[in-house]
Amino acid sequence: xxxxxxxxxxIGYHLARSLxxxxxxVLVIEKDAQRCERISEELGSITLRGDGCxxxxxxxxxxGRADMxxxxxxxxxxxxxxxxxxxxRFEVKRTVARVANPKLVPIFRRLGVDCVVSSTMxxxxxxxxxxxxxPLIHLLTLTDAQMEIVEVRIPPKSAAVGRKVKDLPLxxxxxxxxxxxxxxxxxxxxxxxxxQAGDQVVAVTLPELEEALKLVxxxxxx
Amino acid sequence: MNVLIMGCGRVGARLAxxxxxxxxxxxxLDVDAYSFRRLLPTFGGTALLGDGTDEEALRKAxxxxxxxxxxxxxxxxxxxxxxQIAKHLFQVPRVLCRIYDPxxxxxxxxxxxxxxxPTTIIAETFRKRLAG
Numbered sequence: 385x386x387x388x389x390x391x392x393x394x395i396g397y398h399l400a401r402s403l404x405x406x407x408x409x410v411l412v413i414e415k416d417a418q419r420c421e422r423i424s425e426e427l428g429s430i431t432l433r434g435d436g437c438x439x440x441x442x443x444x445x446x447x448g449r450a451d452m453x454x455x456x457x458x459x460x461x462x463x464x465x466x467x468x469x470x471x472x473r474f475e476v477k478r479t480v481a482r483v484a485n486p487k488l489v490p491i492f493r494r495l496g497v498d499c500v501v502s503s504t505m506x507x508x509x510x511x512x513x514x515x516x517x518x519p520l521i522h523l524l525t526l527t528d529a530q531m532e533i534v535e536v537r538i539p540p541k542s543a544a545v546g547r548k549v550k551d552l553p554l555x556x557x558x559x560x561x562x563x564x565x566x567x568x569x570x571x572x573x574x575x576x577x578x579x580q581a582g583d584q585v586v587a588v589t590l591p592e593l594e595e596a597l598k599l600v601x602x603x604x605x606x
Numbered sequence: 607m608n609v610l611i612m613g614c615g616r617v618g619a620r621l622a623x624x625x626x627x628x629x630x631x632x633x634x635l636d637v638d639a640y641s642f643r644r645l646l647p648t649f650g651g652t653a654l655l656g657d658g659t660d661e662e663a664l665r666k667a668x669x670x671x672x673x674x675x676x677x678x679x680x681x682x683x684x685x686x687x688x689x690q691i692a693k694h695l696f697q698v699p700r701v702l703c704r705i706y707d708p709x710x711x712x713x714x715x716x717x718x719x720x721x722x723x724p725t726t727i728i729a730e731t732f733r734k735r736l737a738g
Contacts (some may be wrong), residue, residue, distance in 0.1 A: 437682075438707060439710065461659065461687040
């Protein structure tokens with residue numbers, strides 16, 4: 385695939401490096417001459433100095449034949465514009481934007497960016513994962529299917545403790561797909577499985593059902 | 607008319623002051639309070655500190671009741687982002703934005719934004735003056 389990466393900072397550099405190692409054709413567009421030089425020295429002449437939001441620069445980059453454009457500069461609005469110019473002017477089939485501000489994720493999607501990655505949210509989720517009391521963690525969002533995979537830890541006082549999976553008022557459209565219990569091999573829960581305090585349950589759900597699922601598994605009895 | 611202006615630079619402040627003088631209800635939004643010094647002393651509208659690309663800041667500035675939104679920050683891309691939020695999320699009836707880069711202006715005009723490109727307008731003004 386031919387992939388255009390806009391932004392040659394840390395993310396752009398490491399992304400280019402890994403895409404190259406997978407055998408893709410990569411071009412990094414970067415405004416800053418020093419950053420361009422650093423990338424060229426380490427990865428070869430795969431840089432184009434310029435503004436990846438400009439039609440002229442993307443033209444030079446041959447965006448018209450790109451399979452994908454990934455915009456990972458430090459500026460959210462620049463990433464949006466790169467993706468929109470790529471999509472509407474050069475008909476790039478797939479655009480990916482990084483955003484720092486999580487509030488912009490749904491807005492960028494609505495404005496036509498295929499995949500929006502919030503670095504802030506990713507970092508937060510990783511940290512939350514390390515906080516033992518945090519009840520619900522996002523593991524993966526399947527954007528196209530509009531589904532997500534989450535992990536819920538069953539707190540000791542939860543109403544779900546001691547109950548069978550089939551007796552739980554789970555929101556329809558939600559599946560408990562994996563059960564991780566201390567000192568045991570992960571298992572696939574059956575309707576007869578009885579939940580215990582401290583169980584980690586991996587569930588497939590819809591974003592709008594996430595809160596209901598969390599309540600069923602974590603809310604205190606009574 | 608109820609107008610929300612993002613960016614209180616020279617153009618933003620001047621537009622705000624003159625709309626206000628004509629009796630319109632004007633709110634100006636800027637991330638830097640120091641920029642409000644550019645408003646005329648007679649300005650009777652609202653000057654608010656806030657980021658025009660932030661949904662909450664826009665709500666606080668009354669975007670839901672705005673008849674028009676104008677994006678006039680220094681950055682083309684900030685203006686493009688804010689204008690699209692105003693148009694597509696808040697359905698503001700009239701949305702105008704400034705885009706300096708002529709090619710980008712043409713593209714977003716084609717995508718339905720009412721975009722004004724000072725670069726082309728000013729270059730043309732100069733050319734006409736010179737040509738006499």
